[in-house]
Amino acid sequence: MFRDHFHLPTGPDGKPLIYFCGNSLGLQARAVDDQLHQELGSWRERGVEGWWGGPDGGWLGYHRRLQDGLAAIVGAQPEEVVAANALTVNLHLLMISFFRPAGRRTKIIMESGAFPSDQHAIASQLKFHGLDPADHLIEVKPRVGETMIATDDIVAAIEAVGDELALVLWTGVQYYTGQFFALASIAAAGRRVGAVVGFDLAHAAGNVPLSLHEWRVDFAVWCNYKYLNGGPGAPGGIFVHQDHADRPDLPRFAGWWGHRESDRFAMKAEFIPERGAAGWQVSTVPVLGLAPLLATLPLFAEAGGMTAIRQRSMELTASLYEELQQLPDLRILTSDDPAQRGAQLSVYVPGHRPELERQLSEAGLIVDYRQDNYDGSGGGVLRLAPAPLYNTPEEVRAVPERLRQVL
Structure with a gap:
């Protein structure tokens, strides 16, 4: 305990x-105080030199200190995950890369009654591509008189859309009903019809076991302030499967912290993405925002x-x-x-x-x-x-x- x-x-x-209410905001771990004070102390004592000096080599590679813990929680390789940005921001960033409507493949499938932020993001992405959500967004509902969405109905809906389906974007645990979806089956169905598969794991990360790498999910996003106890408004999480780790051809809305670290400070105009999920970072790593996660993630490993x-x-x-x-x-x-x-x-x-x-x-x-x-x-x-x-x-x-x- x-x-x-x-x-x-x-x-x-x-x-x-x-x-x-941990599904809304997880509690503060006692070790958070010490972790924050360590970073505040480095800032106080070193100023800008805190980026490359101080405990654990400074802040420059701060996100890497979280990779092993997050990877274990979501079932990924360390390079496939990064803590950065915020959940809906990350959803937009990943959809820019992975929702590429072309020819017949223009449709997105998701669950009915998804969290409003997901609905806003998806509808706006469709409109960004000149597509009408009424025609290109398919929502799967529970059967009449039921509250859970049957896995068979989800798979059937994916298969029915077939080669018109560009993206399966599904929730891990439904925020309203608490349903834990059969994510492996959903991912497999999406792959069979040639669609990209993405998951919103806001209510699943730190709550249920996940195997994103094994399931061959293309991308996933989550927040770190619910079951992962990262604090109010903590930066979100990104998963990008290693199949896409070395794909500079993928379009993305880039920022300098996603640039290849080896020459990030050379200030080149050309964007060369860092390998793996880290290439979807945008702005400077929020050290004080991520510090609570460094205190909390070890507890998951200690708990088994x-x-x-x-x-x-x-x-x-x-x-x-x-x-x-x-x-x-x-x-x-x-x-x-x-x-x-x-x-x-x-x-x-x-x-x-x-x-x-x-x-x-x-x-x-x-x-x-x-x-x-x-x-x-x-x-x-x-x-x-x-x-x-x-x-x-x-x-x-x-x-x-x-x-x-x-x-």
């Missing part, structure tokens, strides 16, 4: 609150890696599922199949309750609540996400009573 490695929010009585973390997560979520069934007025949207969910359970709460999130917080339970019109009643969805690194079975068992107090 790694709970003692994290700062836990406390209530007025000084006791820890039940924090089931993603297989061990996933096992503990499944135990917590199974227990939470049983506890929530004690509240018959609530409807659990997330699958009862452990293989189809990550650390999050989404629960539909009927009625108009704009103050519900605040009320639950006052009752000692911090969760995420999204007001919605899911069934026409004006209700909303509670997203409860016990994070296996710092949440406990005792907290899971306490959740129904906290919900009863408020509901």
